[in-house]
Amino acid sequence: MSPAAREARSTPDDASDPDGQPVPRVARRPVVTMRDIAATAAVSQSTVSRILNNTPTKVPIAEGTRERVIQAARRLGYRPNPLARGLRGAPTNLIGAVVRDFSDLFYAGVIEALVLESMAHGYNVVLGHVHGHLDEATSLTTVLETRHTDAIVLLGDMQEFPELLADLRSSSVPVVALWQGTSPLEFPTADADDRAGIREGLDHLASLGHRRIAFLSAELPNGYRVREDAYVEFMGERFGGVPAGYLERCPNTLAGGGVALRRLLALPDPPTAVATSTDLVAVSVLHAAHSLGATVPDRLSVVGFDDIVIAAHTVPALTTLRMPISEIVRHAIDRAVALTHDAGGPREPSLDVFKPTLIVRDSTAPPAG
Secondary structure, eight states: OOOOEEEEEEEEOOOOOOOOEEEOOOOOOOOHHHHHHHHTTTOOOOHHHHHHHTOOOSSOHHHHHHHHHHHHHHHHHHOOOHHHHHTTTTOOEEEEEESSOTTTTHHHHHHHHHHHHHHHTEEEEEEEEEETTOHHHHHHHHHHHHTTSSEEEEEEEOTTTTHHHHHHHOOOOOOOSSSSSSSSSOHHHHHHOHHHHHHHHHHHHHTTTOOOEEEEEEEOOGOOHHHHHHHHHHHHHHHOOTTTTTTTEOSSSTTHHHHHHHHTTTTSOOOOEESSSSSSHHHHHHHHHHHOOOOTTOOEEEEEBBBOOOGOOOSSSOBEEOOOOHHHHHHHHHHHHHHHTTTOOOOEEEEEEEOOOOEEEESSSOOOO
C-alpha cells in the first residue's frame, strides 16, 4: 500500500462537535517505510536497507541503483527511526548526555556547546537529568534511556550515584566524562585546571596592588574544594597566609554571597578585593556591595570564575576566569565519536586538562588610596 493510500485510509471522516458544528480534520503525515521506497525505486527492500544503512555487501550495488534509492527516500520524506536502528545494532547518530543538574546556569552553556559540536559531527543529542535530590533508581532509568545512543557523555560530578557509575562501567557504549569533580577517574575525562585559573585571578588582583584579598568559596557538589585550596596556597606563598576571617563559605546561588560579604566588610581590616569560586557568588557580591555602599571597583574589586553568560552584563561587568567550555566539549565529542568508530579503541581512564582564561572587565581596579 502506498503512503498516499495509507494516509487516505487512516484519515477519519468529518466529525462534529456537540453542537453539530463541523470540526476541521487534521491530516496526519504518513509514515514512510523502506517497503515504500523499494516499491518506488523498483528494488528489493533488502537493497534499500543495505543502501540506507551503509551495510557492506559482497557484490557492489550499482551506483545508479544507489542514487535511485536515495532520491526515492528524499521524495517520499523517509525518516529513519533511531530507536529501531539501535535495536538492530546500527549506529543511531545520537549522543546521550547525562547532566547532573539542569538548574545550574553553568550547564546551560555546556549543553548548548555540546549540541552544536555534536551536530557538527552529524549527531543529535539526547538529554538525561541526574540530580542530587533524585533517588538512585531514577538516575539509572535516565542512563538506560540513553542506551540507544552511540556514546554517552557525563556532565558533572556523579560520585553520589555509585550504581549509575557501575552500570556505565559495563556499558558497551563508550562513555566520556566532563567536569567530574571528586568522582573517581573511571572514563576518558576532560576538565579545567581550576587551580591555575584561581591563581591567575589572584595574580591579577595582586598586580593591581591588592594585598587584602578575601575568598568566597561556593558549596559545590561532594565538598569540591580545589578552588578554595588554590586560594589558601596562593595567599600562603605570596602574603604569608590567609588573614583571619578572609575565607568564607556560602551557598552557590545568586544570593549566596550577600551575608558572607557583610561579615567581610565588618572586619577590623576589611578586604579591598574579593575572589569567588563561581560567577553566581560573584554576582551576589556585586549586588550586596551595592546595597552596602561598597562601590565596585572603587572600594572593592571582585573576580568571579566560569564566565557564565550574565557575567558580561552585570553592573559593573564582571572580571572572571573563562571556563574553556568550547575546547573541553570539542575534545570530548571528538573522543566520543572516535570511540564509536573504533570498538577496540582505548577506553581506559584518562584525564585531559584545559586552562581557563582571565577576562578583565570593569569589576577590578587598583585599591583606593
